[in-house]
Amino acid sequence: MSKRAWQDLPKGAVSYKSSMDYKTGDWGVDAPKIDHSKCTKCMLCHFYCPEGAIHVRDDGYTEADLEYCKGCGICAKECPVKCIEMVRK
Amino acid sequence: MYRDGEKIMAKQKLMGLNGDEAVAYATKQVNPDVVAAYPITPQTIIVERFSEYVADGEVDTEFVAVESEHSAMSCSVGASAAGARAFTATAANGLALMWEIVYIASSLRLPIVMALANRALSGPINIHNDHSDGMGARDSGWIQIYCENAQEVYDASIQAWRIAEHLKIQLPIMVCLDGFTLSHTMENVETLPDEAVQDFVGERPFIEVEGHLGKGELRLNPDMPLTMGPLDLQDFYYEHKMHQVEALNDALEHIKEIDDEWADLSGRKYDYVEPYMMEDAEVALIGMGSMVGTIRHVVDELRSEGMKAGMIKLRLFRPFPTEHIKKALGNVPVLGVMEKCISFGAPASPLMEELMTAYYQDKEKPMMANFVVGLGGRDVSPDMIREAYTSLLKSKNTGKVEKLMTYIGVRGE
Numbered sequence: 001m002s003k004r005a006w007q008d009l010p011k012g013a014v015s016y017k018s019s020m021d022y023k024t025g026d027w028g029v030d031a032p033k034i035d036h037s038k039c040t041k042c043m044l045c046h047f048y049c050p051e052g053a054i055h056v057r058d059d060g061y062t063e064a065d066l067e068y069c070k071g072c073g074i075c076a077k078e079c080p081v082k083c084i085e086m087v088r089k
Numbered sequence: 090m091y092r093d094g095e096k097i098m099a100k101q102k103l104m105g106l107n108g109d110e111a112v113a114y115a116t117k118q119v120n121p122d123v124v125a126a127y128p129i130t131p132q133t134i135i136v137e138r139f140s141e142y143v144a145d146g147e148v149d150t151e152f153v154a155v156e157s158e159h160s161a162m163s164c165s166v167g168a169s170a171a172g173a174r175a176f177t178a179t180a181a182n183g184l185a186l187m188w189e190i191v192y193i194a195s196s197l198r199l200p201i202v203m204a205l206a207n208r209a210l211s212g213p214i215n216i217h218n219d220h221s222d223g224m225g226a227r228d229s230g231w232i233q234i235y236c237e238n239a240q241e242v243y244d245a246s247i248q249a250w251r252i253a254e255h256l257k258i259q260l261p262i263m264v265c266l267d268g269f270t271l272s273h274t275m276e277n278v279e280t281l282p283d284e285a286v287q288d289f290v291g292e293r294p295f296i297e298v299e300g301h302l303g304k305g306e307l308r309l310n311p312d313m314p315l316t317m318g319p320l321d322l323q324d325f326y327y328e329h330k331m332h333q334v335e336a337l338n339d340a341l342e343h344i345k346e347i348d349d350e351w352a353d354l355s356g357r358k359y360d361y362v363e364p365y366m367m368e369d370a371e372v373a374l375i376g377m378g379s380m381v382g383t384i385r386h387v388v389d390e391l392r393s394e395g396m397k398a399g400m401i402k403l404r405l406f407r408p409f410p411t412e413h414i415k416k417a418l419g420n421v422p423v424l425g426v427m428e429k430c431i432s433f434g435a436p437a438s439p440l441m442e443e444l445m446t447a448y449y450q451d452k453e454k455p456m457m458a459n460f461v462v463g464l465g466g467r468d469v470s471p472d473m474i475r476e477a478y479t480s481l482l483k484s485k486n487t488g489k490v491e492k493l494m495t496y497i498g499v500r501g502e
Contacts, residue, residue, distance in 0.1 A: 006328035010298035011259065011307060011336075012198040013329040015316040018301040 024051070028071025030086040032064045038083035045075035045084060098356050099285035106278045108271035109134035111239045112178065112204040112264065114278075115246035117142045118286035121202075122173035125153040125164035129183040130216045131268035132206035136178060158183035162190035162201075169199035169261075170317055172308035174250065174293050177201065180268060181208035181222040194261045195230030196333060197318055198307065200253030200293070201261040203231075204246065207378065207429075208268040209465040217466020218268040219429035220378065223406075224439045230333045232262040232340055233407040235377040239276040241404075242266045244357055247281075250290045251347045257339040259296055259307070265406075267379040269466065281355060289354055341408040361410035363402040364417040366392060370399025372481040373418065373455075376427035377403045377440070380462070380469045384427065387474040398478050403440070411447040423485045424455040425477045429463040437494060458490045462497050473497045 010016050032045070032054075041060040053068040054075060064075070066089070076084040106114060112135045116124070124143075128136045143152040151168075155161045161177045168175040179187060184205060194201050207223050209215040223233060232252060236242045245264045253262045266272055281289075295306035298315070305313035321329060344361070352358035365385050367373060374384050381402040391398040401417050403410075418424060428438040435442065441459040448454040460477045463469040476497055484490045 003324060004328075006331035009325070009328055009332070010300070011296055011332055012298060012317065013196060013319065013321055013325075013332075014298045014300055014307065015319045016299045016301060019316070021301075 023067045024070055025065075025067045028069065029089060030071040030073060031066055031069055031089045032071075032073070032075050032084045033087045034062060034064065035083040035085070036061050038081050040081055042080060044078050044080065048074050048078045050074060096353065099281045099354055101279040101281055101355070104278050104280050105275050106239055106243070106280075107134065107273050107275045108236070108239045108242045108266040109206065109273065110138055111243035111278050112246045112266070113138035113142070114280065115243050115286070116176055116202075117148055118281070118283045119174070119176075119247060119250055119290050120148045120287070121150055121176045123151050123153065123165070123168035123175045124177065125155050125161045125168065125175065126177045126179070127155050127158050127161050127183060129158070129180050131208055131218075131272040132178045132180040132183070132204065134272065135204055135206070158186040159190060162187040162194065165201045165203075166190055166194050166197065166199055169194070169201050170197065170309050172293070172295070172306075172310070175199075175201045176203070178204035178206070180206040181210050184222045184226060185210060191226060191229045191231065193318065196329065198259040198296075198332070198336070199261055200250070200259055202246070202249045202253055203261065203263050205263045205265045206268045206272040207265050215465040216268070218270050218379075219464045219466065220265075221430050221464075223263065223265050224430040224432070226263070227407060227439060230260065230337070231407060232258070232260055232337070232344075232405075233265055234262070234405055235265045235403065236267075236271065237379060237381050237402060237404070239271060239274070239278050240357070241359070242271060243278050243280060244351060244355065244359065247286055247289060248347055248351050250293075251350075252340070252344050254293050255340075255343050255347065256294055256296055257343050258336055260333075260336050260340065265378065270379040279355070279357075285354060289350070337408040341410060344405065359404060360413070361403075361405035362413040362417045363404060365400045365402070367399040367401065367417060367419060367421065369397055370419075370421050371397040371485055372423050372425070372478055373399040373401060373421045374425045374427055374474070374477060374481070375401040375403055375414070375418075375440070375444070377406060378429070380427060380429070383469055383471060384474050387471050387478065390471070391475070391478055396478065396482065406440075409443055409447070414444070414447065418455065420453070421455050423481045423490075424457050425481045426457060426459045427469075427474075427477065428459065428461055429469075431461055431464070456484055456490050458484060458492065459494045460497050461494065467498055469498070
């Protein structure tokens with residue numbers, strides 16, 4: 001989709017889209033790969049993720065949303081059982 | 090004002106006010122929602138007087154005694170974004186400390202009103218008047234009005250709200266008054282009744298914008314959330330700057346509507362550019378602020394001595410009224426540009442550069458010479474202005490400008 005011309009943008013640099021529409025997942029080169037066989041469901045990766053891109057599933061395991069994950073690797077660094085590995089996207 | 094359906098001029102009261110008091114009194118009458126300011130010479134009286142109005146319960150304003158000018162402007166941005174009428178005042182180094190937020194205020198399209206008591210920027214430290222502070226902010230996207238006397242300061246301090254909040258403008262505005270020369274000099278000022286001022290400024294209007302949840306007013310409102318001041322990168326920043334270009338162009342068109350309305354109410358008519366004795370002038374000076382009064386006096390003297398001198402007062406510097414200046418100047422062959430500012434390392438001072446740019450493509454244009462005067466509060470005396478006119482007359486007779494830049498009143502050649 002082509003981007004709007006300046007005349008069609010809201011004044012005051014107000015964002016006409018939600019940040020949910022801003023898919024930042026393509027910023028990074030790495031993505032977390034979570035090994036659920038080692039995961040203790042502590043959810044620290046969910047809390048540490050600066051982008052809110054790691055969700056807790058109904059079964060208690062966590063999952064990265066790669067549409068928003070920038071691949072910073074904080075989750076892998078903080079995981080106490082080291083079940084998250086950063087891999088090339 | 091209307092009475093029995095008839096438009097009438099408001100009854101006025103003559104008061105003795107210095108420039109700062111004129112700002113404070115006008116702002117009291119406007120009764121803004123938020124004033125966030127930090128005292129700095131020569132603006133201090135504005136903040137002092139206004140805080141007295143607050144303490145005495147004469148205004149409903151939330152007065153925020155901030156810890157710095159950076160906070161003063163930040164607070165004004167927050168208040169204005171929330172839909173409040175926000176006022177602040179500063180000078181020189183205070184403006185310098187506000188710097189990053191000054192640009193943010195204009196890019197977020199927040200109609201903040203700020204009085205700037207023009208003062209020389211340090212260093213070395215100096216508290217007196219020149220235009221280095223205001224000129225430094227000329228690219229910040231704010232509207233700038235330079236006042237000649239306390240009456241203009243009072244009038245502009247009320248008009249400023251309507252200009253800033255005009256739906257086609259929506260930009261912050263600086264009301265510039267020369268430090269000490271205006272800020273601390275008591276003059277007769279005709280003031281309107283509170284009610285007339287209130288009628289004139291009315292309620293703050295808002296433009297409609299499209300947020301991520303749909304259309305709404307450009308203000309922070311929990312019922313209609315907006316993202317203001319987002320990260321704005323390569324793909325959108327440039328487009329948003331075009332909005333500012335458009336707004337300042339539109340301002341040039343619409344400020345005069347407010348000037349006209351003010352004239353109807355107060356009887357005092359202002360223009361962007363005010364010529365004096367220009368009809369048959371052979372030499373002319375252009376300047377801003379309090380010195381134009383002295384220039385007018387010298388024009389009268391020179392006219393009585395037979396020199397066809399004229400002058401132009403530039404009241405509106407941003408947006409720059411190119412066509413108005415050209416019309417006022419007419420066919421004058423030589424123009425001197427009086428400035429209380431140096432743009433170090435530049436070919437000339439700011440106003441000169443803008444005039445040169447304005448005329449460059451024209452076949453018919455005046456010769457121009459730049460005169461720097463009054464830095465750090467040095468008096469701009471009639472003799473100095475005479476010196477400028479004499480030099481201009483020489484240029485007119487010889488057909489050339491010997492020196493592009495002349496530093497008048499400095500010791501040593």
